[in-house]
Amino acid sequence: MAMNDHSNITILKEIAELLNEETEMVPMLKGALCKFLNGTNFSTGWIFFINKKGKSELVVHEKLPDALEFNGCQYLKNGGCWCVSRFRNDQLKKASNIIECQRLESAIEANVGDTDGITHHATVPLQSGGERFGLLNVASPHIESFSDEELELLESVAFQMGSAIKRIHLTKQEQEMALLNERNRLARDLHDSVNQLLFSVTLTARAGIEMSEGQEIKETFKEIQQLTQEALTEMRALIWQLRPKGLESGIIDAIKAYSEMLGIKLTVNVSGVLQFPSRVEETLYRIAQEALNNVRKHAGVQEAVIYMTVTSTDILLVIKDEGRGFAIDPDVTIPSIGLQSIRDRAVAIGGTADWVSEIGKGTELLIRLPY
The missing domain is CATH 3.30.565.10 (Histidine kinase-like ATPase, C-terminal domain)
Incomplete structure (x- = not known):
């Protein structure tokens, strides 16, 4: 499959623009994968996220053949394969051709739908600096090996995706930190104002009970003390929920x-x-x-x-x-x-x-x- 340098630059530019604009992970990756497939001779693709324990998760796929899409992508989600194993062992450093893919073979053997001639795929790790996030896999009908030029383009796209994934992770961390700071501020305000006021009311009610002579008045102060104590417990529980101590x-x-x-x-x-x-x-x-x-x-x-x-x-x-x-x-x-x-x-x-x-x-x- 011959590829044009000018068209490659155009594809990378369009993907870069999309990755910079999107703020949600799945729509971002799905959009970038779709643009990549539409601008090249690759026909289908899918992305795995792989956590630090090596557990893989299919997060995005585009234009899968019926056999791979069968039963909610059963044959992509389950079983092992060379690319994931190499990623787990930190042996996959760049875009590579996959000689055999157990997931594809399982789908073909099960005869659950048309594979559109897909038997092999290329794979590339998604990473940014020293952080690794998962794999981008792409394939084309009746193609067992992709050219160096095609693999270089795949690497460039994967590099862009890895940087964008890192950006979204950092953004979410910043948002979580901002939320935590706001929770802490609100918890402090509640403790310093409402909580202290309720505590003062309980003390006032207790003093009213001791100073009052009429039984009805004493009962009224007792009810006030009880209700205020309940409100104080609720307030303390709320403060704990806002700012988990311990x-x-x-x-x-x-x-x-x-x-x-x-x-x-x-x-x-x-x-x-x-x-x-x-x-x-x-x-x-x-x-x-x-x-x-x-x-x-x-x-x-x-x-x-x-x-x-x-x-x-x-x-x-x-x-x-x-x-x-x-x-x-x-x-x-x-x-x-x-x-x-x-x-x-x-x-x-x-x-x-x-x-x-x-x-x-x-x-x-x-x-x-x-x-």
């Missing part, structure tokens, strides 16, 4: 401290090594917070049990109480805002959240998170 000592200690603040006796059972990325750790902590809040507000008990099991790929978090429970209406997808928040947090990082509950028999939350 995570520097470990997630288990942080969860225990939060349960103590709520007045809940917590039993914790842990299996596996608790070493998570910061985002996963905070998600676990937020979910545990919300679950414990639900116990305090709705379960009618002051005890709960947490089981945390860690495998090489997943975290299973189970939170149980023996409280009043609730009836699960099959017509209502999410029974409460608190449970909706838990599920949203789990789904946001690729996990799942489910629950089992029955009136009078307590509630059990089951959270599974990848990491």
